[in-house]
Amino acid sequence: MRVITVGKKRSRGVQLIVDEYKDKLQHYCAIDDVLIRSNPKNARDIKAQIEEEDFAVINLIKSNDWVVVLDEHGQDVGSERLAELIGDAGLTGASRMIFCIGGPYGHGKQLRKRANVSLKLSSLVLNHQIALIVLMEQLYRAWTILKGQKYHH
Template sequence: MGTALHLCVSFNPAQGRKCKYEAQSVRALPIRILSVGKKRSRGLQLMVDEYVDKLRYYCSVEDVQIRPNPQNARDQRAQVDAEDEAVMNLIRSDDWVVMLDERGQDIGSEQMAELVGDAGNTGASRLSFCIGGPYGHGRKMRERANLSIKLSSLVLNHQIALLVLVEQLYRSWTILKGQKYHH
C-alpha cells in the first residue's frame, strides 16, 4: 500500500554483494511471523527458538502459529479463504507486510537485509512476514502484502520455510550491523 510498494523489488544483481545499510544505524522494527500450519515437531521448534532468541538481540520478535483450515472446510478454496481471514485479523493497517510465496521476488541474503532496513524507513510500526498454509495465500493477503518474496526456487514445506526465514532474518541483522555471523 502507499508509495513505498516497490521497495526492494528492483534489485540489480550486478551491483555486487554489499548491503546499502551495512554497519549503519537502522530503525529496528518489531518483527512478527505469522505462519499457517499444523503443530510443529519438537526438533523444528527448538531450531526456530534458537534463531528467534538470537534475533531478539536486535529487535523484538513474535512467532505466531495459525491453525490450518480453522473452519474444517472440505473445499480447498474455502480452506484458503478461512486461513486468509484468520491471518488478516492479525495484521494492522500500519504493518509492513511481506508475503512468502513461491512466485515472489527472488532475493538473496544481502537483499533480505536491505528489505529489513528499508522497512524501518516506511513509517510502519511492525514488519510482518506471512507464511501460508498448504494451499498458499488467499486473495486478501495477496492484495494487502507490501512485498512478495520467495526464499528458494525450490517449493518449501511451510515449516522449513519458517526455519529458513528466521535464520535469514538473523543473518540480515548481522549484515546490517557489520557483525560476524555466528552459527
C-alpha cells in the same frame, strides 16, 4: 517483527530451532511468531480453506504494519537484499514487519493484495516448517548484515 505461519502443529525439533533463532534475534529486535492452524473450520473445499486461513492472517495485521508474504512466485532475493528490505521497511514508519508463510495451498487474495512485497525463499517448494526455519535463519543473517557484524559469533 512478527512471523505468521499457517500450518499444523510444529515438531519439537522445529520449535527448538525456531526458539534458538528467536533468542538470537532478540538482540536486534522484538520478534514473535504465531502459528495459525491450517483449515481452522475444517472446510472440505480448498477455496474455502484458503479464505478461512486468509481471514485469520489478515485479522492479525494492523493498518501500519509492513507485510511480506513468502510465496514461490515472489521476488528471488539474496541475503543482502533481504537485509536492505528490512532496513528500508524501518524507514517507512511502519510499526512492525510481518512475514507470512502460507498454508498448504498458499495465500489468499486479501493477504496478497495487502502485502507490501512478495518474496520467495527458494525455487523449491518448502513445507511451512522448513520455510519457517529458513526464514528465521535468514532474518538473523539479515540483521547481522545490517549491523555490520560477522554472522558466526
